[in-house]
Amino acid sequence: MGMIERYTKKARWFHWIYVAVFLELVLSGLVIFVPWSSLSIVGQWVRLIHRIGAILMVAIPLIYAVLKPKQAYYFVIEAFQWGVDDLEWLKAAPNYYFGGDPRSMPPQGYVNSGMKLYRLAILIGGALFVITGFIMAFLKDIVPPVVFQWSLFVHDFTFIVALCMFFLHVQLGVFHPRMDESLLSIIDGKVSNAYASSHHGKWYDRVRQEKNHADQIVD
């Protein structure tokens, strides 16, 4: 069974570092939602850790964008490229994800419509986190209290949604029977041809064509 590269080594490192930073931010932020957590004496350390995490959360994608500008560009741009196939995909998705016939799904590119939605959530949620977090951490004494109050509201709301999205990501990547090669692909970078063909048909065909074309040139 042939394999095809899906994630480069840099992309995989980026992913896992981001997971670590995300979890660090989740755990240090969750304190606010645990009323019985009298973490008094470590409170300011938790706050410091949260802020360091926030800086990494902003810095890491920027570093990645410098190292891999093309990938970073596509990561953003693909989230906004929607076509008829995407609507068909969204319609067919519930049945598909509940174990229905996979042939009902329209062929997908490198990212499917669900992944595009996820990327949109990351981009919008990330922007909201950064803007409101920046206001609360650095502009507290400058902005009127009401701005702080609604920044906290947006930050918390985004957090509640973000954790749900994280659960979805883990469910699809690790536990869902349809995505049985997903976890391995983000560890060693490859998926089988069969998986690539069934899950990302358009991308698979394009890669095959490019490969054939390259082979012909070599020949």
Place this chain on the structure above:
Amino acid sequence: MQAVVTSNRGTYENPPDLSPDTWLTIRFSEGDEDDSTGWSFIRNSCMHCTDAACVAVCPSGALFHNEYGIVSYDKEKCIGCGYCAEFCPFNIPRLGVDPAINADRMNKCTMCTSPGLDRIAMGLEPACVKTCPTQALIFGDRDKLIAQGREVVSSLNSAHPNSQPQARLYGETELGGLHVLYVLADSPETYNLPPEPEFPAAATIQRDVFRPFAWIVWAAVAAGLALNVIVARARQIHSRESK
């Protein structure tokens, strides 16, 4: 000889503002030239609101209502987040580094109910009331104080029937009823008090929506996703077997 040029700084109020170490100041404002009230003094400290935004947003339970409705404070539980300071409609809580633990802590008036130093529980008056030489501050049963305050207001207004605005009792109904009441001889603004203090909407959402329901939302989503996996597995196995 030229005089030394100094920048015009400072204040007649001493200390100039509340701080983690200063829980009460007497603020004054000067009236207009034709204003017969002249200087207006007011006690500037925690109002001990019934609808206390600081209690609503405090994530660690450091701020709480005690049995008398006073907004008491357990410093041991404070995590120094400063939400209380940002949500207080009266701008009372002050954040600063506590030298004993070298960490950020909030501080504010507890009406002398701080754990371990609870004058009220010992049957004493708050220290501010005890030290006030002119008995401008009175401590006691709230209903009795309201009745007493109304009497003072009506006597002021009958003595000065033409003065505008009329004297009023501040704190009886504001924010569900404050546990500090003022007889104001002038408008609240004159004393730097908000005429209609409001409970911030974002604090309501924090207390009544986010904190209680976030866990329910997360649990529901996790359960839904788990169910999805179970159903998808079962159907895929079923479709494989039926082939």
